[in-house]
Amino acid sequence: MLKNSSKITRLKSSLSSSLEYNKQFYLFFKHTIQNCRQCELVALMDFIRLFKHHKFLILFCGFIYSFVWFNNKIFEQSSKFDKTVTSYHANISIKNIYFIFEYLSKLQVNLLLIDPFLLDYLFIRQLPFRKFQKHLITFGITYDSIHIINVLLSEKKFSVTISRSFNNSSIDHIFIAYNQQLIHLAILHEKKSYFLIRPTTVQLPININLSYGDTARVIELTEKEFAKDQLPFYCPNNVLHFLWLYKRSEFLECNRTLANKMENQFHIYQNRSQINLVILPMRNINYILNKLEKNYWLAGGTLLGWYRHCGFIPYTQDVDFGLFAEEYDENIRKYFLGNPIVYLWGALGLVNDSLEFRLFTGHYTFDLFWAYRENDHRWCGYQLCSCDLFGYRFSIPCSPVDYLNNEYGYDLWKNPLENNYKWINIKYQSTWNDISWMYAIRLYTSEGKLRQDKYAINWITKHFNYSLKRIPSYLNVLPNEPITLPPVFIGEI
Structure with missing residues (x-):
């Protein structure tokens, strides 16, 4: 009985301690909640006071945030739409170009790509032709290909414009339009060492810039080696060199x-x-x-x-x-x-x-x-x-x-x-000194060998008062190391 009584006493004591702890925790939790509510109330009151004093600034910031968010969403949708439209127009443009190519191939016309923009696009930037978009592409054709004009003029699918020389003696350019795509055929007039492309006499829309026909231009005959490589037209074998020559291709007449x-x-x-x-x-x-x-x-x-x-x-x-x-x-x-x-x-x-x-x-x-x-x-x-x-x-x-x-x-x-x-x-x-003159004159034989004979030495030494026994260099460049001059020359050269 005593043992059980002792256990009961300890249990009551434990329960009492637990209840006391829970009571203290409850009071602490209640006090914390009250403090939080007071903090929230204080924060709310502070925000209300801040809003009263800066309501226009806060409203403006909110407006800017909403505006930026809204525009970002529009831009994302617009970008997706633009990509879709661009892809669509690229496909349409290429289809129009290939349609004209197929028609010209039936007429057995060899198209020589001379358009510097497209050459740069394909061979320098190495971008695919199927994604190319340009309203006008320029090709060269030889003068014996102008027999196609009558056939083109009779074809109702195309709008064909002919550019003749100022004295109306020759045809210089052919413009073929189909579904807003323009193919420009520049006639290559062959001379002894170059092809001449004359300026066009046709009035074109202001947004069209010609690479050939804007003025008289030339293409050297050495650049006529064109190759056809998985494309429906011929391209220069050396595109980089062709583009380098294009920069000086404008043709001028003598007086x-x-x-x-x-x-x-x-x-x-x-x-x-x-x-x-x-x-x-x-x-x-x-x-x-x-x-x-x-x-x-x-x-x-x-x-x-x-x-x-x-x-x-x-x-x-x-x-x-x-x-x-x-x-x-x-x-x-x-x-x-x-x-x-x-x-x-x-x-x-x-x-x-x-x-x-x-x-x-x-x-x-x-x-x-x-x-x-x-x-x-x-x-x-x-x-x-x-x-x-x-x-x-x-x-x-x-x-x-x-x-x-x-x-x-x-x-x-x-x-x-x-x-x-x-x-x-x-x-x-x-004014050159004696050392400079030693390196400034170098003579050569017709076989390409440096002349070191008396004639060459006299040619050099006649400009100063030193004699030479041999030619020190043949690159016309002063050496970096110190130079010791030869002995003073005595006598007539």
């Missing part, structure tokens, strides 16, 4: 009025023997510089001869080419060393100062001059275009009159120069 004046008033005529000696080496120089993708232009008296005489100046003794100094590299020297048509006779000047290559055929001299940049300008800062010289394409400044005015004086070049003419555009750049 026929001045040329007639040279013959009729001054009795200056073209010299056929001079032409035979000069034109082949010039073509070789043009070919090499274009192959190396070096910008060049006919310069000096050669440019004057083209513009004023529509040929050469008969009494000149050399041909001048200009190049940009920043494009120089040793490949130019390598191509002309021992060249069987026109070889490098001498490299005069330093690579970074007044460099000139003198080429020779055994009968005629051809000079390559490099134009250097000085601060923010340089001699001949012109864009380059193309011209015809005896049936062959050469590069010239796009502003030949400005160039000649700077070279010879304003309009002074329009009449033959006097024997005692003095150059007006000479500026002394610097």
Whole structure:
């Protein structure tokens, strides 16, 4: 009994303790809830006071948030819609293009892709043709393909526009429209060394920009090698080079009025023997510089001869080419060393100062001059275009009159120069010391070997008072290491 009584006493004590703990917990919980309610009430009152004082700012922020959220939703939906529409229009555009291609293929017309935008799209950016979207695409066709015109004009599915030359003597462009897709066929008029594409005489919508037909342009015959590679048209084999040449493809005419004046008033005529000696080496120089993708232009008296005489100046003794100094590299020297048509006779000047290559055929001299940049300008800062010289394409400044005015004086070049003419555009750049002269002149044999004979040494040493026993270098560049001059020369060279 005592044991049971003790257990009951302990149980009552435990229950009493538990009830006391629960009571304390309840009071704590009740107090916490009351505090929370008071906090919520305080927070609510604070918000009401804040809203009263800044209600316009709060409403504005809420409006901005809603506006941004709403626009994001609209943009997401619009993007999805635009992608769908773009894909739809791309499919429609390609279907229209292929429909025209299929029709032209039945007429056995070879389409040559010359459109620079599409060439860049396909071969530089390497994007698929099926996704291409452009209202107008330009292709070239040879002149013997214009027999398709009568067939096209009789086809009611197409709207065909013909562009004829200004004297109405030839057809230059054909525009084929179908379902708002425009295919432009530029007629390639073949010359000796290039195709000529004449400017269009058709008035086109203002939003259409032509890559060919905007002005007279040329494509070199060396670029006529087109290949067909899983596409319904032919493309240039070397697209990068084709696009490089396009930048200087604008074609300029010489001044026929001045040329007639040279013959009729001054009795200056073209010299056929001079032409035979000069034109082949010039073509070789043009070919090499274009192959190396070096910008060049006919310069000096050669440019004057083209513009004023529509040929050469008969009494000149050399041909001048200009190049940009920043494009120089040793490949130019390598191509002309021992060249069987026109070889490098001498490299005069330093690579970074007044460099000139003198080429020779055994009968005629051809000079390559490099134009250097000085601060923010340089001699001949012109864009380059193309011209015809005896049936062959050469590069010239796009502003030949400005160039000649700077070279010879304003309009002074329009009449033959006097024997005692003095150059007006000479500026002394610097004075070379003896060490510079040692490296500034290098002569070569017709086989491309550095000349180290007495003639070459005398050519160098005549400019200063030191004798040389051997030629120290042939790259026209001053060495980095210190140079010890040879002993003083005594006697006559």
